Amino acid sequence: xxxxxxxxxxxxxxxxxxxxxxxxxxxxxxxxxxxxxxxxxxxxxxxxxxxxxxxxxxxxxxxxxxxxxxxxxxxxxxxxxxxxxxxxxxxxxxxxxxxxxxxxxxxxxxxxxxxxxxxxxxxxxxxxxxxxxxxxxxxxxxxxxxxxxxxxxxxxxxxxxxxxxxxxxxxxxxxxxxxxxxxxxxxxxxxxxxxxxxxxxxxxxxxxxxxxxxxxxxxxxxxxxxxxxxxxxxxxxxxxxxxxxxxxxxxxxxxxxxxxxxxxxxxxxx
Amino acid sequence: xxxxxxxxxxxxxxxxxxxxxxxxxxxxxxxxxxxxxxxxxxxxxxxxxxxxxxxxxxxxxxxxxxxxxxxxxxxxxxxxxxxxxxxxxxxxxxxxxxxxxxxxxxxxxxxxxxxxxxxxxxxxxxxxxxxxxxxxxxxxxxxxxxxxxxxxxxxxxxxxxxxxxxxxxxxxxxxxxxxxxxxxxxxxxxxxxxxxxxxxxxxxxxxxxxxxxxxxxxxxxxxxxxxxxxxxxxxxxxxxxxxxxxxxxxxxxxxxxxxxxxxxxxxxxxxxxxxxxxxxxxxxxxxxxxxxxxxxxxxxxxxxxxxxxxxxxxxxxxxxxxx
Numbered sequence: 387x388x389x390x391x392x393x394x395x396x397x398x399x400x401x402x403x404x405x406x407x408x409x410x411x412x413x414x415x416x417x418x419x420x421x422x423x424x425x426x427x428x429x430x431x432x433x434x435x436x437x438x439x440x441x442x443x444x445x446x447x448x449x450x451x452x453x454x455x456x457x458x459x460x461x462x463x464x465x466x467x468x469x470x471x472x473x474x475x476x477x478x479x480x481x482x483x484x485x486x487x488x489x490x491x492x493x494x495x496x497x498x499x500x501x502x503x504x505x506x507x508x509x510x511x512x513x514x515x516x517x518x519x520x521x522x523x524x525x526x527x528x529x530x531x532x533x534x535x536x537x538x539x540x541x542x543x544x545x546x547x548x549x550x551x552x553x554x555x556x557x558x559x560x561x562x563x564x565x566x567x568x569x570x571x572x573x574x575x576x577x578x579x580x581x582x583x584x585x586x587x588x589x590x591x592x593x594x595x596x597x598x599x600x601x602x603x604x605x606x607x608x609x610x611x612x613x614x615x616x617x618x619x620x621x622x623x624x625x626x627x628x629x630x631x632x633x634x635x636x637x638x639x640x641x642x643x644x645x646x647x648x649x650x651x652x653x654x655x656x
Numbered sequence: 657x658x659x660x661x662x663x664x665x666x667x668x669x670x671x672x673x674x675x676x677x678x679x680x681x682x683x684x685x686x687x688x689x690x691x692x693x694x695x696x697x698x699x700x701x702x703x704x705x706x707x708x709x710x711x712x713x714x715x716x717x718x719x720x721x722x723x724x725x726x727x728x729x730x731x732x733x734x735x736x737x738x739x740x741x742x743x744x745x746x747x748x749x750x751x752x753x754x755x756x757x758x759x760x761x762x763x764x765x766x767x768x769x770x771x772x773x774x775x776x777x778x779x780x781x782x783x784x785x786x787x788x789x790x791x792x793x794x795x796x797x798x799x800x801x802x803x804x805x806x807x808x809x810x811x812x813x814x815x816x817x818x819x820x821x822x823x824x825x826x827x828x829x830x831x832x833x834x835x836x837x838x839x840x841x842x843x844x845x846x847x848x849x850x851x852x853x854x855x856x857x858x859x860x861x862x863x864x865x866x867x868x869x870x871x872x873x874x875x876x877x878x879x880x881x882x883x884x885x886x887x888x889x890x891x892x893x894x895x896x897x898x899x900x901x902x903x904x905x906x907x908x909x910x911x912x913x914x915x916x917x918x919x920x921x922x923x924x925x926x927x928x929x930x931x932x933x934x935x936x937x938x939x940x941x942x943x944x945x946x947x948x949x950x951x952x953x954x955x956x957x958x959x960x961x962x963x964x965x966x967x968x969x970x971x972x973x974x975x976x977x978x979x
Contacts, residue, residue: 535748538713538821539762539811540737553752 396621441584448509460521505577520562524555663724670719741812802833864910917959922950
């Protein structure tokens with residue numbers, strides 16, 4: 387999926403990534419944050435880089451599950467003659483996003499107990515919404531004339547899907563994956579309250595000890611991780627399919643805000 | 657190109673019903689092999705539905721279509737469609753693929769070797785008047801409407817299908833681009849002699865391009881005949897009204913002055929270029945108040961065109977356009 391040929395270097399991803407790396411060097415971030423805690427450097431329960439990898443692993447695993455679920459579901463629902471399924475799926479995706487993350491996590495605990503499982507469930511449920519709705523928007527947004535031409539030229543349903551529909555839907559769909567992943571990084575911090583570990587644990591610890599330095603020790607790497615992933619996905623966003631000249635770099639923000647109702651917004655867009 | 661001779665299309669008692677309403681009703685019609693037949697009629701007359709039943713984008717409620725004598729239902733729809741070029745008004749080029757890859761679509765589906773596909777793409781782009789080196793790698797979004805439809809035609813012709821289906825192919829173009837493309841379509845058809853079905857509501861376009869016209873109304877056939885039949889011998893009041901008083905004049909727009917010219921003494925006559933249409937020649941006669949013109953190609957006199965030659969209409973179409 388890394389399509390960097392013919393594009394400028396993804397400076398954003400590189401810059402945020404480097405900054406994140408710097409923060410994870412032993413002692414760097416605690417040293418910087420020490421003044422906030424009265425000169426005493428905050429100490430995480432495990433090394434920061436371990437927490438970050440834990441966090442990233444959790445988010446990526448959840449995202450993998452999201453894609454495994456969403457891609458076949460969306461393709462199934464957008465085939466002709468499945469209007470009812472499509473409506474239902476769209477409504478569920480919308481609903482999924484209106485339920486607060488914390489509520490999903492809290493409801494999952496009685497079912498799954500504490501630990502990684504309820505967090506994963508929350509991440510998957512919450513992450514499905516942008517991927518599903520952008521997938522539907524992307525596939526439904528394919529020009530009907532293009533599909534008619536494809537059908538009239540003798541492309542089978544499968545050939546139309548692979549050669550025409552998916553390539554044309556990919557930019558919008560990819561924007562949904564980007565949103566989902568970035569929100570996932572934030573959502574996963576809440577999981578620490580359920581004992582899922584990750585960068586949320588210093589935040590939770592800091593909150594209970596009323597230690598802002600400890601909160602920032604988790605929050606800053608989490609934010610940098612989100613920014614890095616966001617920039618990385620923006621850089622690998624497939625080119626707009628409507629045939630802008632290849633040389634023109636695709637500006638991520640107008641594209642995301644135009645083509646997708648689920649574009650990343652707020653602190654994660656730049 | 658040594659393609660086998662194109663097949664005729666036979667429509668037998670073809671009907672399409674939506675609920676209680678017939679879009680097409682008991683249509684029996686032979687679309688002659690190697691000729692361009694226009695399906696002409698007002699909006700909602702069933703012409704597009706008819707066209708889409710030919711390549712089974714719409715399945716008929718009853719009746720059948722024979723392609724060169726073979727029932728089209730005996731073929732898988734995809735196979736049937738790959739043998740019928742398909743051109744639509746809004747072109748529908750694949751926006752994510754280059755012009756060249758768009759044209760290559762059907763040959764790719766048919767599994768042609770890459771070298772043959774590449775050669776064919778260049779040949780076709782040249783055929784529709786687009787310099788291959790210049791256009792092959794462009795994106796559809798970089799093309800004008802006329803250029804896009806040229807690519808659309810090239811894409812439809814890519815695998816050299818014996819049949820070409822066109823649904824108002826020039827309807828969305830500005831008048832100049834439209835006339836240019838119509839002119840090239842005529843030249844192309846003289847060369848390729850495919851079985852072409854052209855859906856249009858544009859009477860001048862039908863008169864200009866078609867060897868035969870099927871006039872439809874309310875899903876039923878009103879008249880099938882040559883353009884000359886429809887202009888001079890309308891079968892019904894509707895046909896006469898639909899073709900209108902201007903039809904005879906429009907018909908002359910599709911004929912070159914040179915085609916009507918006869919040998920004769922051209923001394924002292926005003927001239928008209930051979931490439932001009934008979935309609936232009938008539939306008940010249942009216943303007944100069946003369947009953948005869950010399951048809952010239954540069955300095956060379958090709959013949960004399962008299963007013964009564966215009967009135968008697970165009971000569972009958974040659975029996976075999978692939979001479």
